[in-house]
Amino acid sequence: MMSGIMKHLTTLLLLLSALVLLIMATTSHGAIPKSTLKMVEEVNKQGPFLGLVVPNSFEMSPLLQSKSFVQNKKLPYLDIGGRRFHLGKIGKDKLIMVMTGLSMLNAGLATQLLLSLFEIKGVVHFGIAGNANPELQIGDVTIPQYWAHTGLWSWQRYGNGPQNELPLEAGGDFTRKYGYLNISYYSTNKIDKSSENFLNNVWYQPEEIFPVNDVPEVREHAFWVPVDEKYFALSKQLEGTKLPKCANSTTCLPRNPKVVRVDRGCSANTFVDNAAYRQFLRSKFDVTPVDMESAAVALVCRQLEKPFVAIRSLSDLAGGGSAQSNEADVFAPLAAQNAVDVVLKFLTLLTS
Incomplete structure (x- = not known):
């Protein structure tokens, strides 16, 4: 009987040991398994990379499906913390692209993860946005010089x-x-x-930020966050880019969309479809694109001192149009494609 008890105890100890080893393997480095961190190290040996940050799949898909994007054959992607980091090249530039999901929180978390794990030399953020500027139309692609979080x-x-x-x-x-x-x-x-x-x-x-090269826990305040000066200067060459104006065979815009550098854009955890608030944002802050992510990406890049630019295509009038429903229901796919077309051209300029 004693030998039977000892046998059961031995089995129990072996099971407990296996459980401890499993826990250590998955939690010794936080939520990231040790094996994944080893893969990150191998990826970084091929760096530095340009980081692409995009909110949603319908905004990311046109780039993934573009002939210009060449997927890394050995490791096309790496899944970490609920995010998929796509690896590849456009021209000579090696890229890592991540989809954030909707909202300031998701955008900030994904950008922080990207910059903390990988050797990133700069960040290009792109997607669609509402338009608060009556001088521009749906389909136009905007590149603001400053971003603010207007939801705090x-x-x-x-x-x-x-x-x-x-x-x-x-x-x-x-x-x-x-x-x-x-x-x-x-x-x-x-x-x-x-x-x-x-x-x-x-x-x-303004947001509280904690720049990495300053004293820890000593905050700074940031409201208008500038994009990188070199990126913004380079983006001037995007003006004149030819873009399509038709969402389908029967629905077209009054003119071909254009690429415009503007002074300001703003972000908040709010989808703006309200004419009065659109007008307020324009008159108070002189913003053009209104979205839910760009300022979060800008703030993280500001804290970690990484070059950053955001390219946002206007998909709707943020409630300022005469249509009974939001224009993004019709024009979001066209706006998303226009944003990708401009991003591809910008990446070509970066490596030329």
Whole structure:
């Protein structure tokens, strides 16, 4: 009987040992298995790479399917932390491309993972966006010089106004520098124009960032984040690029889309399909593209001191059009293809 007990104990110990080894193999380096990190090391021996960051699959597919993109035959992709990092080349440039998914959080996480794991020399972000600029049309491809996150707010209590200090403002957490949106200004109460909205004001706030070469845990604030000067200067050569104007055989734009360098774009966790807010963003911040990811990518690149540029094709009028439904339902595929066409040309300029 004693030998039977010992046999069971031995078996149990072996199972526990195997479990410990399995846990160590998968968690000794956080959520990334040791075998995957070894593959990352091998990939980095072939670097540095240009990083391509794109929000969604329908924006990424035209590039993956392009004849210009040559997939890495030995290792076409590497899956890490729920992201797929596509490896390949366009011309002479070796690339690693990752799809972020929707929103500022996803865009920031994917960009951080890309830059933390791989030898990346610069980042090109691309996709579609809403258009807040009445001088441009759907299908135009924009390249802003500055990006801001316009979804970080200090929401002021009812009764306070622009003259009142915000909570924590004295300590440097919040500021009135970048202005506010007065909700009551957009009241639909036609009887009493003087009535106020209890929602009051929301004040736009800069992000806190922690640059890698500064003292840890010492923050900086960033609202307008510039793209890389060399990338932006190079993008001027994209003006004049010929782009298609038809979404299908029966639906075409008034003119052929064009590539335009603009002053500013903005991002937030909000799909803007509202004429009043579109007009506010344009008048207050002078933005053209309005999206949900670019500023997050810009902020991560700013912190990690990597060159960055964003190329966004306009897929809709952010609620400013006369159509009953958002124009992106029709023009998103055309806008996505236009963005990829411009990105491919930009990458050619980078290596020429």
